[in-house]
Amino acid sequence: MAVEDEEYEALPLGVGVGVNMLAGAMAGISEHAVMFPVDSIKTRMQVFSTSPAAVYSGIGNAVARISSTEGLRTLWRGVASVIVGAGPAHALYFGTYEIVKEATGGNRPGHHKLTTRIAWAGACATIAHDALMNPFDVIKQRMQLYGSSYRSVTQCARSVYQNEGMIAFYVSYPTTLMMTVPFTAIQFSTYESMKKFLNPQGTYSPLTHVMAGGIAGGVAGAITTPLDVAKTLLQTRGTSDDIRIRNARGMVDAFKIIWQRNGIWGFSRGLTPRVLTYMPSNALCWLCYEFFSRYIAGSL
Template sequence: MEVAEEIEYEGLDPNAGLAAGITEHAVMFPVDSIKTRMQVFATSPSAVYTGIGNAFTRISSTEGMRALWRGVSSVIMGAGPAHAAMKELGGGNVAGNRNQWIATSLAGASATIASDALMNPFDVIKQRMQVHESQFRSALTCARTVYAREGLSAFYVSYPTTLTMTVPFTAVQFTAYEQLKALLNPSGTYSPISHIISGGLAGGVAGAVTTPLDVAKTLLQTRGQSTDPEIRGARGMMDAFRIILARDGWRGFGRGLAPRVLTFMPSNALCWLSYEFFKAAIRED
């Protein structure tokens, strides 16, 4: 789950939210794998893909369908700790907590920083396992190897970039959702179809707008498996931007745009639908 950029499922309903988040990311994981491969600056022609269909066909025919799911265990392992931490931080584990609105506000405000700090290493492991010809088949083996070769910093070199993505993603997503919802559902009543469409489109737009930052994040998170000295030496977001611009021009910042948008549309549609459902249910109580 590139998780920090999304509205937290956990903030909607603790247990159902965790299950929904894991399920959605597991289902969409092959698309996320394709996105990662399209964003990596590959030196081998066999690792260059022209689109989602081309990538899916070539990966499944040469490496098998299982290759598209490589790294999914890291997402599942990381979701539990991040969810539990947010719940505890928000006071969700305190029996008889009468100030649930305070807990919800606190959890929402701190979710980005805290969940990213917890999830960033798992995201690094996930992407290291997703790249073309990755030698890793186990998340634990990947974590041990990366730590031994590159140290703890390898798991957090992309953390500032990940946090930077959250601001424009959240702003664009909320603005787009409210505008689309007002257009499709002027009455403001609970309307699942309009919430799904508005949420999906808002997530797609936000995902598209923040793709350049995601390309930089991928470069930083997979730098240790590159044979290019310049990429391996990238120290942060500005280095990543410079390399992307020099290697691929401005179009390089759009790498993986289609699969990224496709990944965010269902996740945000589900999230907004869940949010509107619980909001309507509370009003009826």
């Protein structure tokens, strides 16, 4: 049978988890690098700032003001942090995902309990990923902020550690897990279900990966936005001139502050750029992952 006709999910015998990890690393770097400017806008829109210059009414307003006052290159500040962190973190992410999915029977034919198995694999993957990626994400967001004086990843990391201690890199970790575990479970289960629906033959189909990945990313991103707002508040608390924000100790404190400052609408801060980030970035991530895993396995 020709390669084009074989079931895509059935990669050649002997292909180990290393293939998935390498493909995942490449996919993660591609995803974060391409969509980084939109992510920078999302971060700025979520931060509670007392400076009028750091308050934006929308994506268009943010781009116009940033380009005229700081230059568009500012939107790429901090990209080195996610590139350095995304490679190993995504390798661990996809490696864990494939191991757990295989162990729980997620690769078996049919849809019986598929969603539960995929969701469980996704949850395990994100716990491992976030443990490694959280410090890099803190550095990234500190560098993305309006008026940030940090010009390198090492400078930012050293400053945060000296002024706030190691806890600053992980104060948002419980909130991050509260967000990313359901995000990943929703994303993976939606992706796998959409992939099987759009491509029941299981053949290699880049268009299927793009469509399924984009839909999965948009849905998961929208649903978990409230937790992302809380995460951003905690990860950038050290830069705030608001005593209450600086002393926020976790998700409960963050939720109280958001509710009291903006009410229910505060939990949707940055919703549009978040969805616009995750739809194309997730589509690109799955496209790259499926391609690289197939290419490295030598079966394209």
